[in-house]
Amino acid sequence: MxxxxxxxxxxxxxxxxxxxxxxxxxxxxxxxxxxxxxxxxxxxxxxxxxxxxxxxxxxxxxxxxxxxxxxxxxxxxxxxxxxxxxxxxxxxxxxxxxxxxxxxxxxxxxxxxxxxxxxxxxxxxxxxxxxxxxxxxxxxxxxxxQTAEERYLAFIEKYPQVVQRVPQHQIARYIGVSPEFLSKVRSTLYKKP
CATH class of the missing domain: 2.60.120.10 (Jelly Rolls)
Structure with a gap:
């Protein structure tokens, strides 16, 4: 232990x-x-x-x-x-x-x-x-x-072991945006080549 x-x-x-x-x-x-x-x-x-x-x-x-x-x-x-x-x-x-x-x-x-x-x-x-x-x-x-997008990217880079374990609305609260805004940020990121 x-x-x-x-x-x-x-x-x-x-x-x-x-x-x-x-x-x-x-x-x-x-x-x-x-x-x-x-x-x-x-x-x-x-x-x-x-x-x-x-x-x-x-x-x-x-x-x-x-x-x-x-x-x-x-x-x-x-x-x-x-x-x-x-x-x-x-x-x-x-x-x-x-x-x-x-x-x-x-x-x-x-x-x-x-x-x-x-x-x-x-x-x-x-x-x-x-x-x-x-x-x-x-x-x-x-x-x-930093922009919300930069804060989100920094979060997933720094804490990859957390991203899949917590709800997206809590990640939004961590980076200082609304859950709806984080959804838009994620959608924009996934559309980029």
Whole structure:
């Protein structure tokens, strides 16, 4: 059950057998059904989860009731509300499974223990935060500098493992267009030689 996570961690740090055992003991395995909320807006995020199986979306709903999808995450990726988790403040986001999912979860208290016992893990989580920031910066830049067609093409190039697993209306919400407009974009793309 820990192989994929151990492989991920080994890209950044080397652990002894004892450290690996300690790390595993601080994780909780969770199996959750499709359409399960791991976090709802207003709750304090108490987890960071490594996805063993499944597809998960992070989104918020504005005052008019419109959903904006911030992120999709699949096998080998992490999911959490970093701000709510690190600051222990109410979340503005919802995190929901789109498929039956299997997760390895570390809670807030166990992460503090992990850093105390194996300080090298701070490097792993620092890299995760840096990657998240990079993705957000790219999304912001794309939102102000690219057409909807360019954003859609970038999405399918960057996340090919997600495209076939989520409904088109959710992809539309991710790239910031209406489902009808995305349908027009896709139709135009398929007509090109």
């Amino acid at each position: 820990f192989e994929a996570l151990d492989e991920f961690v080994s890209k950044y740090i080397r652990l002894t057998a004892e450290e690996t055992e300690i790390f595993h003991s601080l994780l909780e395995y969770r199996k959750v059904k499709k359409k399960h909320f791991l976090l709802r807006e207003g709750e304090i995020c108490q987890f960071e989860a490594f996805i063993l199986k499944g597809c998960i979306r992070t989104y918020y709903v504005d005052k008019s009731g419109t959903e904006t999808i911030l992120n999709f995450a699949v096998e080998g990726w992490w999911v959490s509300d970093l701000s709510s988790f690190s600051e222990q403040t109410p979340s503005t986001q919802n995190i929901e499974t789109l498929e039956d999912s299997e997760l390895l979860v570390i809670n807030y208290e166990n992460k503090k223990i992990l850093f105390d016992v194996i300080p090298a893990f701070e490097k792993v989580f620092r890299i995760l935060v840096q990657r998240s920031l990079g993705v957000l910066q790219q999304r912001f830049y794309a939102g102000i500098s």
